[in-house]
Amino acid sequence: MKSSLKRAARHQKHWYGKWHTWAGITAGMILIIVSLTGSFLVFEDELDVWLNPELFDFEEKGQAILSFQNVITKLKEDYPDWDMGGIYMAEKRNHAYILYLHDGEQAIINPYTAEVTGVRIYRESVMGFIRHLHRTLFIPPFGKYLVGTSSLICAILMITGLRLWIPKKWKHLKARFGIRWSGNKKRINFDLHNSLGFYFSPVITLISITGVVITFSQFVFLFLFLLSFKSPQSIASIFDQKSNYYENAKALSIDELEAIVEKQVEGGILMGINFPHDSVGTYGMNVLAPAVAKTGDHCMFWLDQYSGEVVYSSESKDLKLGKMYLNWITPIHYGTFGGLPTRILALIASLVTATLFITGFIIWLPRWKKSGNISIKRVSVAKKTKAKAVENELESEEVL
Structure with missing residues (x-):
């Protein structure tokens, strides 16, 4: 034997x-x-x-950071022709705001003045x-x-x-x-x-x-x-949420939308926004909540752009496993879940x-x-x- x-x-x-x-x-x-x-x-x-350094070294460092609303308002005034897809705050990049345009470019924005420090195609950096x-x-x-x-x-x-x-x-x-x-x-x-x-x-x-x-x-x-x-068709439905459009409907401001999502998550901080593509599209709001992992707990909310109603969120039961994937897979892959060590x-x-x-x-x-x-x-x-x-x-x- x-x-x-x-x-x-x-x-x-x-x-x-x-x-x-x-x-x-x-x-x-x-x-x-x-x-x-x-x-x-x-x-x-x-x-x-x-x-x-020309993109991310800000002389005003240490001053109060502008809100998403202030930054987006100034961008629309200075660059009315830009087709904006989304914006997020890059905390590890000196809190710079990074705006994504639908043509594949990204704009780096000074978080203290809302000035654009540069536009680039990231793949070419x-x-x-x-x-x-x-x-x-x-x-x-x-x-x-x-x-x-x-x-x-x-x-x-x-x-x-x-x-x-x-x-x-x-x-x-x-x-x-x-x-x-x-x-x-x-x-x-x-x-x-x-x-x-x-x-x-x-x-x-x-x-x-x-x-x-x-x-x-x-x-x-x-x-x-x-x-x-859940049926596989549900995946497409997540990214195809609709706002309830009606005649003369007025979209809510970013400040109003931010207040809504912060009520959804205690201690949550707005980190990014995906803009609606048309009059029936929704806002995608990325909110960071405190968590055990150093990278935090990322929550996604899709809001009706007129009423602010939460039409879908990562906190729903059918997205719990998907949320676990978003919060842990990438942080484990790059080692960011536990901070510097x-x-x-x-x-x-x-x-x-x-x-x-x-x-x-x-x-x-x-x-x-x-x-x-x-x-x-x-x-x-x-x-x-x-x-x-x-x-x-x-x-x-x-x-x-």
């Missing part, structure tokens, strides 16, 4: 080793790119401010370039799903790697926890690969799985609706992921070369044996 279990364990480890190797070869280069770009995106807001590379590899939409599939492979690599980490004999377990710096380069590289993989596998697995969920979000939302026993952990884990693929490649390459040489030798021996057999056959025919 004991020998059977040992054989089964060896067989299992053999196949885990094959899966681990080929999964790493298949997705390795993509995951190096994704993990390195992801390490920058952990501090995307701060880096964007540092790289673009340094951090936008990095984000686009991270999410699509510059080959959308195919690249997006390639990244998501590679993230899934990364999770598989972490699981199979943990199985391979377990030594054949338990007395060697202690050696797996550290790095033997006195060994040769190959030994140090092997220990580094094993140790980093073991210690960071939980964090890397979480980042990988959340990356898969973000990539395939449309399918995840569909699944969440099925769990809520978890962001630093996510940064290190991203760099470790790239390191694991590099050290893994260094481990695999000599083995691959060795197996190739063995195969060549086997072929050579087989050819010589065949040639000798043919020669013997010809000699026997001559004798006859």
